[in-house]
Each structure stands twice: as C-alpha cells, then as structure tokens.
Amino acid sequence: MTKRLRFLALSTLVITATTCLTPSARADEAADRILEGVRLSATLQQSNLTGHLRKNGARSQIALFLRGENIQFQYFDGKQWQKFHMRLKKDQFDLFELKNGKTLKFPDSKLSQAVMGTDLTYEDLAFRFLYWPNAKIEGEETIKTQKCHKIRLVNPGRGGSYGIVYIWVHQKYGALMQVAGYNRAGQLLKRFHVTNTMKVGDVQTLEKMNVETYKLGTEKVIGITYMEFDKPKAVKKGLR
Template identity: 35%
Template sequence: MLRRYSLLSTFFAGMAAVFFSFAASLAQEASPDAGQLLKRVRQGATLQENKDIKGQIRKRSVKIPFSMSLRGNLIAFQYQLNNVWNRFDLKFKDRGQEILSWKDGKAGVLPVAQYAVPIAGTDVTYEDLSMRYLYWPQAKIVRDDAASTVKGRDCWIVQIPNPNSGVGQYAWVRVWIDKENGAMWQVDGIDRRGELAKRFMIDSVMKLKDGSWFFKRMKVEVRDPSNPRRTVSVSYIDMDSPE
C-alpha cells in the first residue's frame, strides 16, 4: 500500500485545491505520465467532507483568516475581511471548472476578469487560492536538470498550458513535484509574454497526528513585469496546526 502524504495547495485546484499536498509515494520512473503526477498531487488533499482547514493570508501587517473545505463537487473557500466572512467556490464540471462567488446567500459565476483580482489587498488572487491550474489538461514533463532541485529535493517539472489563454493571469504554469514522495514544492505562474509573473514556494511543513505531512507556510512572490528576476511584493499563506 502506497504511503500517503498531504501538502495543501490551489496552494495550492485551487491553491485547487489547490491544494498544496503531499501525494502518495511515487516509484522512481524514467518517464512518468505528467497527468498522473498531477492527479496524485490532487488526490493528496485528503480533506474530509465538510471539515474545514484553517489558515491566514499575510502581507506585512495585513492578516486575512481563511478556511477551505471539500463539499461534494466543489471546494469552498472563505476569507474574513472587516469581520465579515466572504465565500467563493471552485466547482468541478464535466469539462473544466468554474469559480463561483457568493452574495446574500446566493452563488453566481465569478466573472473571469476577476480571477486575477487580489484577495483583500494581498498578492493572492482567487485563481491562486483555488489552484485551478492543477486541473488543466495537456500537462507535460519538461527537462531542466539545472533547475529540477528544490530545497535539496529532486523533482519532476510539469508544465501545464492554460486551455483558455484569455482567462486568468497565467498562460501556463510549471509545477515542481518531488520524485520520491510526490510533494509539490514550487509553482511558477508564467504570463502571456512567457515571463515569470509569480512564484509559490513551500517554506515549511508540519507533521500531522496520522503521520502525514502538511504545508505550514507558503511564500508567494510577485515579480517585476519589466525584470522577472526582481521580486516586488511578497505574501505568505500560513496554515494553522490541526487540533
């Protein structure tokens, strides 16, 4: 029986999500299927039905509490702003996904123009927290030996094109997945010019009571559009220790 790890994402799927998760252990493969790697990452989010996972999005002195929970065919996200809880969902459909926003107790489709809107002044957008890109089709493994190691871990680099380049902030993303245990360590969001727009890095992890692992803190870096090597803003996603 494969050993399971959890590292909540979406991130991130959605962030989506992701979630940022330690998936089932992967056997060393010469050329694994990229879609199967992503599927195992998604399956690593072992949320129980209607059980919330809590944390906060932090940027300087701004701290936004949030929670995520699996509810049937969607992942529900809630964040608190000015003592008011706001909700949006990542809903899974037969083909693709959509983001729903809630107002006055009713859900409506979030306009795609708002996917890239930051949440409460942080660097984390609706698209980032949902990590919907983990569900995009046509993923492939790219060879980049010089950049395949993250925090000393040897990783597969999975590249995922946006199936609708006009929707969202990324033309494609790259995901670093641990070759040994299936952990997702890094996500790069690439803009329509082919430049790095945003990078998500796992800073620390925590061990849960069941022996699985969960991310403790994720660093979110926004890059300068005129100089992608330069970070212009930083936020963090911190997860609460489970009770």
C-alpha cells in the first residue's frame, strides 16, 4: 500500500470513529450541563434554602446552602443545629461534620444512616448523587404531564446505599422532578417525588418533595417523609 493510500485509509478510519463517538460525547456533555442546572436549582446558589422534614406528624428543621464547590446542610436536633459540609472537586466529594468548632471527616459508613428517624439519609440530604461524574442521558419521559430528561448516574465509589440513581429533570425549567435510587443489586430503595416547585429569581427550585422508602424487591412503600422549603432570601454569608 502506498503512503497516500495508507493516509487515506487512516483518515477514513479516524473520520468514521469520530462520527460514531460524537453523538455519545455530545449526549454526555448535555447530561453534564443539565446536572449543572439541577445542582443550582436544588440548592439555590448564593441563597439559603430553609424548611423542614415531616414524618408521622414530627417535624425537623433543615437548611441547605451552596457556594460554588462548597455545600453546607444542617438540621435542628434538640437544642442545636447539626452542621455538615461537602467539599466538591473534579470527580471527588468529601463530606465533613462541623462539631465543637472542628471539621471532622464524615465516615462513608454513616452516609446511609437516617436523619432524625426520617426516610432521608445524610447522602440524600446532601443531594450527593447529583455530583457523581459521567452522567448519561437515557431518554425522555413525561412526569405529571411535564416532559423530562431521564439521566442515569452511577456511584463511582463504595460509599452510601445507592449503586445507580435515575433522575428526571424538567426540560423547560431544568428543575429536579423525580429521583429513583437503586442498590448495587438493582433493587429499588427510594423514590423522590417533587410535588411543588417555586420560582426564586430566574431559577425554578424545590418547594415540596416526598421521599418514599420501598421494601426490597417490591413496589411496596414502607415509609414516607415530606421535605418542604420556604421561599428563600438572598444572603451574603453562609450558614451559621
């Protein structure tokens, strides 16, 4: 084969491979862009998001706060706030507990523990799965008459209960509409249903969400917690 023919053959191979890979690459980039918007709407950058968790008549105050790559969440237990901090880097997220003026690494073994006896765990309250890398768009589905992107997220580590999480994102507003979390055996653990959203500035964000826990291997709901937020006010400083 002459040099010219070898060059043409190689060029054809490169062009063919690029053509085959481009749609997938574009889809992955689109999934990342969608997730970026979901993170913003779920935690409201530059604002506090305060509200409560409610289960069986008991209420617990909660708050979420985001500053770029740093997210804080806290809940009121007894007479004081229990505070947590998540530091985000590329393909890495570290969770810490703020206690007695110290920042302590939060053990992965506690990520799946329930918060205040509710159906939300520490990883749920931090929306930790929204920061997993390599998101994939699975297609389009309709949730409550609204067209949504269905996105697949795979746990990059061994921490927490979830192996795979699917999220549904409103195509027009970019708001989180539904979440389904599965364990590493593919069994459904929980579903999050957004029942109300609110507009804050130019962002559509969470107002009310139901979190359901399922009996493994079935569609039977064995617990439900209601997460409800107040309309936030912009602030200049972080949570205290």
